[in-house]
Amino acid sequence: MEVGADDPRTATDERDCALRALDVKAGAAAPRPTWSGRLDFVLASVGYAVGLGNVWRFPYLCYSSGGGAFLIPYLTMVLLCGIPLLFMEFAIGQYTRLGPVHALAKICPLLKGVGLATVVISFVFSTYYNVLMSWALYYLFNSFGGTLPWKSCNNTWNVVGNCSSGFPGNATHLKSASQQFFDHRLLEKTNGIEEAGGIRWELFGYLIIAWVIVYLCIFKGVKSTGKVVYFTAVFPYFILFALLINNLQLPGAKNGILFFVTPVWSKLFEVKVWVKASAQVFNSIGIAFGSMISMASYNKFNNNILRDALIVSVTNSFTSILAGFVIFSAIGYMAHIHNLPVDNIATDGPGLVFVVYPEVLSTMPISQLWAPLFFLMLLCLGLDSQFATVDVAVAFLKDEFGAKILPFLKREELLTLAVCVFCFALGIPHITKGGIYVFQLMDHYTAVVSLVLLAFFEVIAVCWIFGVRRLSLMIKKMQGKTPNIYFRVCWMLLSPLLVLCILISSLVQYTPVHYGKYTYPVWAELLGWCVSLVSIVWIPLGAVHEICSNKGSFLQRLQTAMTPTIDLDAEDPLPEKQNVDTQASETLFTSGV
Numbered sequence: 001m002e003v004g005a006d007d008p009r010t011a012t013d014e015r016d017c018a019l020r021a022l023d024v025k026a027g028a029a030a031p032r033p034t035w036s037g038r039l040d041f042v043l044a045s046v047g048y049a050v051g052l053g054n055v056w057r058f059p060y061l062c063y064s065s066g067g068g069a070f071l072i073p074y075l076t077m078v079l080l081c082g083i084p085l086l087f088m089e090f091a092i093g094q095y096t097r098l099g100p101v102h103a104l105a106k107i108c109p110l111l112k113g114v115g116l117a118t119v120v121i122s123f124v125f126s127t128y129y130n131v132l133m134s135w136a137l138y139y140l141f142n143s144f145g146g147t148l149p150w151k152s153c154n155n156t157w158n159v160v161g162n163c164s165s166g167f168p169g170n171a172t173h174l175k176s177a178s179q180q181f182f183d184h185r186l187l188e189k190t191n192g193i194e195e196a197g198g199i200r201w202e203l204f205g206y207l208i209i210a211w212v213i214v215y216l217c218i219f220k221g222v223k224s225t226g227k228v229v230y231f232t233a234v235f236p237y238f239i240l241f242a243l244l245i246n247n248l249q250l251p252g253a254k255n256g257i258l259f260f261v262t263p264v265w266s267k268l269f270e271v272k273v274w275v276k277a278s279a280q281v282f283n284s285i286g287i288a289f290g291s292m293i294s295m296a297s298y299n300k301f302n303n304n305i306l307r308d309a310l311i312v313s314v315t316n317s318f319t320s321i322l323a324g325f326v327i328f329s330a331i332g333y334m335a336h337i338h339n340l341p342v343d344n345i346a347t348d349g350p351g352l353v354f355v356v357y358p359e360v361l362s363t364m365p366i367s368q369l370w371a372p373l374f375f376l377m378l379l380c381l382g383l384d385s386q387f388a389t390v391d392v393a394v395a396f397l398k399d400e401f402g403a404k405i406l407p408f409l410k411r412e413e414l415l416t417l418a419v420c421v422f423c424f425a426l427g428i429p430h431i432t433k434g435g436i437y438v439f440q441l442m443d444h445y446t447a448v449v450s451l452v453l454l455a456f457f458e459v460i461a462v463c464w465i466f467g468v469r470r471l472s473l474m475i476k477k478m479q480g481k482t483p484n485i486y487f488r489v490c491w492m493l494l495s496p497l498l499v500l501c502i503l504i505s506s507l508v509q510y511t512p513v514h515y516g517k518y519t520y521p522v523w524a525e526l527l528g529w530c531v532s533l534v535s536i537v538w539i540p541l542g543a544v545h546e547i548c549s550n551k552g553s554f555l556q557r558l559q560t561a562m563t564p565t566i567d568l569d570a571e572d573p574l575p576e577k578q579n580v581d582t583q584a585s586e587t588l589f590t591s592g593v
Contacts, residue, residue: 256332
């Protein structure tokens with residue numbers, strides 16, 4: 001079919017050519033790269049959204065929140081917050097062709113600190129998330145022996161008189177062989193965060209391997225990442241479906257599935273269940289991490305982001321529910337063979353996939369085949385999410401300080417290497433003998449507390465201050481039509497109010513973090529809040545800086561700070577080229593704060 005002069009694809013090509021010409025004329029760096037194809041972007045987004053949280057955090061939250069009672073608030077939050085806010089982030093990234101820092105600074109200068117907050121929270125997240133990859137690698141390499149080492153109590157790390165070859169249940173002091181392998185072999189766990197212990201040198205080595213893998217997959221930017229995700233985003237589904245088919249044939253699987261889908265209705269009236277559901281939606285889809293804005297910024301101007309947002313959201317929720325069936329069918333099987341109630345099987349934190357499922361695998365026929373495949377699947381799930389969070393930090397440094405950093409480092413690959421090495425160093429406390437307590441503390445205050453706060457301010461900045469009318473106009477220029485009433489109502493009313501209610505409820509009904517029966521000391525709680533504030537503090541700092549930088553009375557300064565600087569008049573707006581020297585003078589982050 002011949003493309004006419006008025007076709008949006010022609011306009012987009014002319015726009016990209018104009019951008020390249022401006023960059024060459026100005027002597028700037030190469031223009032922002034784009035995905036090799038639309039499928040690259042979709043797979044990268046799906047790979048980022050679908051991660052270990054789908055097979056670890058989601059089933060555990062279902063288990064601890066009354067089974068099916070968690071599914072109701074979870075699906076409600078997906079429909080009213082997850083899909084609309086993902087569509088919103090895709091629109092911001094694709095329209096501006098900027099990373100989250102500069103894009104949100106142009107959308108709402110008053111809350112420009114939200115952009116940096118998303119970068120910081122992604123950076124903090126990446127420092128401890130890769131620790132899960134080191135655990136997966138440890139289990140992977142230990143699953144190639146003649147017998148799985150977590151199958152029996154006849155090992156040097158087992159505690160004599162306190163080990164059971166199966167799950168003993170919650171009413172006894174005994175621990176399963178799988179639990180003892182996790183506690184005493186993998187972690188060599190101490191009694192609390194007060195006892196840091198030494199470094200687990202085996203995990204230290206596996207953490208290095210995990211970061212080497214991440215670096216090799218992202219050091220060439222979207223061109224290399226877009227190819228890697230063809231495997232890492234697709235392979236886990238083959239394993240999940242294979243495990244589900246296998247598990248459904250096991251005795252007791254039906255009881256586990258019924259526990260998963262049957263609601264405990266009284267749980268629906270507990271605010272903490274709704275808070276956990278919202279945090280899971282934001283954490284799983286990637287809302288407020290900045291990664292979705294960053295990845296969408298590499299799209300062509302007229303890419304169909306509505307279609308992509310629906311694909312990513314539906315695939316993510318489908319994967320969580322699929323993993324729920326896989327995990328709970330396995331839990332039902334374990335409950336059957338050990339003659340226990342289903343609610344006596346699961347453990348706290350990441351133990352669901354690193355304790356319960358390894359025990360299940362050890363009882364399956366051909367366990368030496370299933371175990372390596374399962375942990376390879378975990379590795380693939382985690383790597384996709386890690387790619388995106390690290391890329392947010394790299395993209396920010398490159399866009400903001402590239403003119404100063406890259407000449408010193410000579411090549412862009414060295415900047416990525418520096419970020420990976422720094423993140424690795426910050427992850428070392430998690431691989432000490434008391435590292436599991438550090439991990440649980442960081443995960444709670446980053447993936448729950450900080451994320452809900454950050455999502456609230458992002459929604460306020462875009463939906464209420466920037467406004468649904470302007471957001472709809474941006475989408476109309478890219479897609480050719482205005483978003484339907486469902487999205488406009490969600491952006492205008494439902495998403496902000498839901499996030500606000502959850503934020504207030506979570507603060508009013510705050511309960512200290514815990515790991516199993518272990519209660520954290522006060523100083524650790526304060527440290528957790530400091531971790532949370534590391535990202536959130538940039539929001540008020542950015543607002544104060546913006547108001548002080550403007551001229552006039554306070555109301556005039558405030559009005560100026562709430563006025564977007566993005567161009568909404570042009571039919572096909574040419575995004576400002578990525579000249580870091582020009583942008584540096586416009587942002588909070590190079591202005592002395």
